[in-house]
Amino acid sequence: MRIAVIGGGPGGLYFAYLWKRRHPDAQIDLFEQNAAGATWGFGVVFSEQALEFLRADDPDTVDAIAPRMESWKNITLNLRGESVEIDGIGFSSIGRLDLLRTLQQRASSVGVIMRYDTPIQSVDQLAGYDLIVAADGLNSLVRRSFEDDFGTSLSYSANKFAWYGTTKRFETLSQTFVQTELGAFNAHHYRYSPSMSTFLVECDLATWQRYGFAEKTIEESQTICEGVFAATLEGHPLASNKSVWRNFPWIWNERWSFKNMVLIGDSLHSAHFSIGSGTRLAIEDAIALAKALEAERDISAGLDRYQSERQPIVKKLVTAARTSADWYDKFPEHMKLGLMDFAYSYITRSGRIDDARLRAMSPAFMARYEASRRPLEQGGSQR
Numbered sequence: 001m002r003i004a005v006i007g008g009g010p011g012g013l014y015f016a017y018l019w020k021r022r023h024p025d026a027q028i029d030l031f032e033q034n035a036a037g038a039t040w041g042f043g044v045v046f047s048e049q050a051l052e053f054l055r056a057d058d059p060d061t062v063d064a065i066a067p068r069m070e071s072w073k074n075i076t077l078n079l080r081g082e083s084v085e086i087d088g089i090g091f092s093s094i095g096r097l098d099l100l101r102t103l104q105q106r107a108s109s110v111g112v113i114m115r116y117d118t119p120i121q122s123v124d125q126l127a128g129y130d131l132i133v134a135a136d137g138l139n140s141l142v143r144r145s146f147e148d149d150f151g152t153s154l155s156y157s158a159n160k161f162a163w164y165g166t167t168k169r170f171e172t173l174s175q176t177f178v179q180t181e182l183g184a185f186n187a188h189h190y191r192y193s194p195s196m197s198t199f200l201v202e203c204d205l206a207t208w209q210r211y212g213f214a215e216k217t218i219e220e221s222q223t224i225c226e227g228v229f230a231a232t233l234e235g236h237p238l239a240s241n242k243s244v245w246r247n248f249p250w251i252w253n254e255r256w257s258f259k260n261m262v263l264i265g266d267s268l269h270s271a272h273f274s275i276g277s278g279t280r281l282a283i284e285d286a287i288a289l290a291k292a293l294e295a296e297r298d299i300s301a302g303l304d305r306y307q308s309e310r311q312p313i314v315k316k317l318v319t320a321a322r323t324s325a326d327w328y329d330k331f332p333e334h335m336k337l338g339l340m341d342f343a344y345s346y347i348t349r350s351g352r353i354d355d356a357r358l359r360a361m362s363p364a365f366m367a368r369y370e371a372s373r374r375p376l377e378q379g380g381s382q383r
């Protein structure tokens with residue numbers, strides 16, 4: 001079988017590696033528009049299990065990546081200078097470039113042909129391939145070329161965000177909420193290597209307009225954000241990598257394949273960065289696609305199986321991501337709560353965690369939260 005993979009992000013690289021490893025006779029050509037060492041963004045997070053979901057099928061890849069990851073057990077919420085830790089919500093992280101380099105080495109070791117600096121301008125360039133795997137990200141050329149056939153929907157969150165890095169090392173994944181005279185900001189920040197952290201800044205549209213960010217250069221915006229989060233950064237600068245202000249795009253496709261083309265990862269669906277699952281979803285899509293193709297005799301049946309088996313799982317996660325993003329869309333309102341109520345509102349934002357589960361998962365936090373409620377329940381004062 002001849003397969004073209006468009007996109008050298010986590011989804012494309014992992015699919016190419018996986019298929020070639022299991023089918024050494026197949027020809028897999030991967031096309032990436034950028035150079036091998038180029039990437040946007042800084043680090044990415046995974047929930048506590050990190051890449052353990054890969055271990056059963058692919059222990060070598062997990063062993064290659066796991067030692068390079070940072071991990072921690074708690075989340076820290078900072079609200080107007082006060083802090084609270086929520087225990088038991090572990091995450092792991094890795095630099096995006098580090099992850100891509102490891103996946104590139106693995107793909108190359110099994111014989112995938114990787115063509116960097118090679119943008120695909122039209123799917124007609126790929127005539128003759130049996131299968132085209134569109135792992136070409138949020139702005140997918142394949143998806144945009146056949147939107148009606150894929151049943152694509154696209155909308156945007158109202159909040160603005162910019163993805164920075166910083167040399168300041170944070171002990172846990174942290175969320176810092178800051179009120180300024182012109183409006184409210186939030187930063188999602190966590191270390192992804194011993195010496196670097198991701199620092200993603202978010203604000204609502206009204207705040208963004210009051211700051212006049214539309215007219216500011218990347219450098220001017222960065223300087224303003226350094227000022228807003230001066231107490232958090234403690235003198236460390238922000239680092240930029242195409243760190244423009246963006247609105248989070250919500251992408252969904254009713255049909256996951258058309259003719260011999262199939263969507264995986266961000267080209268297919270987006271999951272808000274607040275749940276830290278986009279990279280994992282892209283890798284899991286790649287695995288699901290490979291398994292579905294192997295389970296059927298012909299490609300078309302394999303593509304149908306990929307959608308029918310994987311779509312319900314992805315739908316659940318995307319729904320959770322939307323609920324989480326809704327909370328962030330209203331974060332200036334939530335900031336009016338006292339610290340403990342704010343933290344409780346944050347951690348229950350998906351609507352899927354009840355108090356009993358929270359007590360088991362985050363006993364220290366829940367003890368503090370429930371203690372903070374007691375005076376109120378006894379007719380006492382504010383939390």
Ligand SMILES: Cc1cc2nc3c(=O)[nH]c(=O)nc-3n(C[C@H](O)[C@H](O)[C@H](O)COP(=O)(O)OP(=O)(O)OC[C@H]3O[C@@H](n4cnc5c(N)ncnc54)[C@H](O)[C@@H]3O)c2cc1C
Nearest residue numbers: 007009010011033044045119120136137265266278279282
């Ligand atoms: C601000 C922000 C923060 C995020 N934080 C996290 C996080 O903490 N944890 C997490 O898991 N995920 C996070 N994500 C999401 C994560 O980055 C993506 O979900 C993940 O990278 C998707 O992988 P992918 O392989 O589908 O696409 P991508 O990683 O986007 O890769 C697509 C590749 O295709 C290439 N390409 C595109 N068009 C063409 C073309 N025509 N020809 C050739 N090449 C092409 C691109 O250059 C790119 O390399 C975040 C995303 C954003 C925007």
